Amino acid sequence: MLDQEFGETTLRVLRETVLAHATDAGMPEGRALDVMLAVHELAANAVEHGGGTGRLRMSVTNRELICQVSDPGPASSGLSCNTPGSQRPSATARISPWSYEPGHGLWLVRQIADHISVTCGPAGSRVTVAFAMLRSGIP
């Protein structure tokens, strides 16, 4: 459905594209904005920690919208693959009541997405998030 490469300067274009696709797929407006935010955070994480560029693949079934963000880096910071040398929170961050970490965007994505899976390896990292097309909570 969508296969797009991105870098730091094309994050905005990526956001607009994702929002348009999610809306076209039938996501309610608020949820389409969530999809855009989640993809942006994953893409920004890939740009910042995964080698500067990445790739988004987005597809939709009648049940869910699936977004896969991959990057060529060894392991994006904040992902749950505990590789040696991963960044630690800075000393300033530790005094905050809100626990900042470099991969805080990933935490955000976990709050928004219905499902998330992370694959890390020497060839790069791949995060797949899924959003239900029908809102849960309706009996």
Next chain:
Amino acid sequence: VSLLGIAVESQQFSVVMRLSGEADLSTLGQLRDALNDQISGGARQLIIDLSGLRFADSSSIRALTDAHLALRAQGGTLELVDPQPNVARILVLLGIDQVLTVRPQPDSGTAGAGLGCRLRLTLAGRRISGCRRGSGAQPHAGPRVR
């Protein structure tokens, strides 16, 4: 051309920084520089007007909360004012409204009590319904136990 506009206006007792456009990783250095200018300049009350900001990501929000910590360390304050729904949503998701002051309107006079509630109720999204603070609000009922 930057996605982010930053306009700074010094008032008698405070500095208002108006953000417009979109704040993301590509504008992070610009935002941090502007905030650091105010911190190193000894600002005591920094008001960030978010009314013109259409999008902010977690790195930009983190720049704001870092500035809040730095200002607080030198006896100052930082307030966020009038976020658009899209930005308000990320503030609520990250729990920022629990960490620093977020006001609905500039010069509204009233403190932010109930704002979190208002944001939660007006924003679409699952886990945001209900009011965690504010007196008199009915807590949102979870799934009924049968």
